[in-house]
Amino acid sequence: MSQHRHPGVPSRAGAVPALPDLPEATVARLPEYLRSLHQLAETGHETVSSEGLAAAAGVNSAKLRKDLSHLGSYGTRGVGYDVALLIEQIESVLGLNQRRAVALVGVGNLGHALAGYAGFASRGFRIAALFDADRTRVGEEINGLVVHHIDELPRIAVEERLAIGVIATPAGSAQAVADQLVAVGVTSILNFAPCVLAVPDGVDxxxxxxxxxxxxxxxxxxxxxxxxxxxxxxxSALTSLAGGAPTTDPQEAIGT
Amino acid sequence: MSQHRHPGVPSRAGAVPALPDLPEATVARLPEYLRSLHQLAETGHETVSSEGLAAAAGVNSAKLRKDLSHLGSYGTRGVGYDVALLIEQIESVLGLNQRRAVALVGVGNLGHALAGYAGFASRGFRIAALFDADRTRVGEEINGLVVHHIDELPRIAVEERLAIGVIATPAGSAQAVADQLVAVGVTSILNFAPCVLAVPDGVDxxxxxxxxxxxxxxxxxxxxxxxxxxxxxxxSALTSLAGGAPTTDPQEAIGT
DNA sequence: CCGTGTGAAGAACTTCACAGCG
DNA sequence: CGCTGTGAAGTTCTTCACACGG
Structure with missing residues (x-):
């Protein structure tokens, strides 16, 4: 995983890519490219064209090229992109080299499922701790992790260097949980509760x-x-997937 | 929840509200407005200003007004919007008057949680059937619903008038499931599997x-x-992503 | 006088189309 | 010759600022 020295980079001394201040839309697509690249790597591809990767990721190839150009990526004209190299670049830009510690708050229905979700671990994250406010749930073990009471958040936040908080509580508790996460220094929150969270500037x-x-x-x-x-x-009323009913789709007939 | 006849709509005969062809970005925000409105209604508010609703929904008020103006909404200058009326309008535009039947495919970790998620039922949907390809899971009852084998999809799709499919299978099975859903006439799919689905035009x-x-x-x-x-x-430039850097945040030091 | 509704300006993103490099 | 990288054009979305109606 060491950083490569790309051929032809007019790099000043040991300087690396430098944060290119990517467009938000690009950032949102990079993870999808990354997933597609891993898939390609597993199936033995060493290089891929913008056309090929775009197809795998479900976007248009011009968009993909522009996205990659933003990270100063290095494809080879006439050939395409080096899969392994691109994976490294994207992981580096996304900051995935360091397995951030994730705190999951709320181990109800959804929280349970999230705690057991293998995709977190396999894609750059470590669920470091589970929390719940319900003392009857504290102590329960899920997927090798013990549920702590939310009051222990401050202690564990420090111990585990928690970086990201996932809120899977009912809407009514979500704001309080967010406040507690912010209080212990978490600046990134993924919220599954159906409500809007108020957080200070600087918290995502x-x-x-x-x-x-x-x-x-x-x-x-x-x-x-x-x-x-x-x-x-x-x-151009061609396609029509549903029956070409001249009348309204039966599903739609209601009310009125 | 029958649709109201808005004053001043030049509705032709039995024609429906007329679809205003909303910007996609607006469509994506309407559900959030709707949720906020329900919350306001529960707390006794009869009207709300764009400023107030915008705050509740976490957006800027100009955006909110423009969004609502697209649905030909009727606020009152100097007063605001009638909460109940706006709820009806938005529900009507989103097609929530008819409790669409949702099929959930894959009752693993995540599928289980989704099957038990009350938010679906309370916000306009009915989980009509559960499916899985694993015969050892067929017959299991979750939250009052029995798990069917995926082969029964065609029969049940007709019986239940399935409108939306939710895929909560592993990535490897997702495309096959999507194909089966499309084959039985489902034209809307919510995909939780980490992969890109190929579907015909007209399927969302x-x-x-x-x-x-x-x-x-x-x-x-x-x-x-x-x-x-x-x-x-x-x-400006400087900071490096991977190693090399003259000490970054401790959390950031890794890789190299 | 207050708050909606909206033209117009501005920003962000997407797509095109092609120069130019390997 | 094929494919990347990119200016430029086109589209969509956001924000501003204010006219206008209740």
Missing amino acids: VRKVDLAIELQILSFHEHRKASLTALPGSGP | VRKVDLAIELQILSFHEHRKASLTALPGSGP
């Missing part, structure tokens, strides 16, 4: 809300259904 | 990948750490 929060995802899908379902209900005039 | 896929969320947070952690390592001068 990302939110995952399962119901919201479904609602967005619902909108598109809804729209697709009402489009098929329209006469020909619509946007 | 949304992806939730927990590790990706953490990796994005990791990037920001990483960047924050290297910024604090800098002297006053600001974010």
Whole structure:
């Protein structure tokens, strides 16, 4: 995992890539590229073209090239990218070289599942501690980890150098938990509770809300259904996956 | 929840509200507004200003007003929005009036948690069926629902009018499951498996990948750490990512 | 006079298309 | 010759700032 010296880098002395201040949209896609690259590496590919990687990651190739160009990446014209090298570059940019310690708060339904999720471990993170406010759950062992009471957060935060907090509590407790995480120095939070968290500047929060995802899908379902209900005039009314019903999609008939 | 007849809508005959073709970014925020509105309603608010709702939803108020204006919403100048009315409007636009049937495929770790997640039911969806490919799991009852073998998907899809599929299988099986869902007419998929799905035009896929969320947070952690390592001068070049650096934040020292 | 609704300016992101390097 | 890297054009989204209605 040592840093490579790329051929042709006009590097001043021992300087490395330097933080390129990536566009947020690019940052959000890098992990997907990384996953695709690992997959390619496992299947024996040593290099990959922008076209190939873009297909694997489900994006358009121009976008991929621009993204990679932002990290000053080094592909070879006429050939493509070196898979292993690109993996290293992206991991380095994402700061994945150091297995950050993750604290998971809330071991209910979802928390249990997250605690057992192998993807965290395999993709650069270490679940370092589990917490819950419910004392009847404290002491329980999940996947080799013991559940601590949330009051122990300060002590363990220091011991484990907690870097990221994952909140999997009910919405009602989420803000309090966030406050406690912030208080012990955590500056990155992944929030699964369906609520907005208030945090100081400098703390990053990302939110995952399962119901919201479904609602967005619902909108598109809804729209697709009402489009098929329209006469020909619509946007090249070919495809039509559902039955080409001239009447409204049965699913959509309601209310009114 | 029948749709209201808004004053002033030039609705043709039995035509439905007319789909205003919302910007995707707006669609993605509507569910959050909706959640905030429900919260406001529960706490007795009858009206809310754009400022107030924006604060509750964690966005800027100009954005909120523009979003709502896209749905031809009706606020009252000098007053704000009628909470109950706005809830209805948004639910109608999102197509939440009809409790779509959701199929959940894969009842492993995560699938179990999702099957038990109350938020689906409370926010417009009905988990209509559980599936798994593992016959040792078939028959198991989770949260009042029996696990069916995936081969029964065609039959049940018709019986239950499945509208949305949720994939919570390992990555290796996800594409096959997606194909089966598409084959039975499902045109909206929420994918929790860490892989890209290929689907025909007209099928919507949304992806939730927990590790990706953490990796994005990791990037920001990483960047924050290297910024604090800098002297006053600001974010100009300097800091190196991997080793080499003249001491960075302790948390950051690794790799090399 | 307050807060919505909105044109217009601005920022961010995507896509195109092609120069140029290996 | 093929594929990367990138200016430039195009699109979408955000923010500003203010006219206007209740």
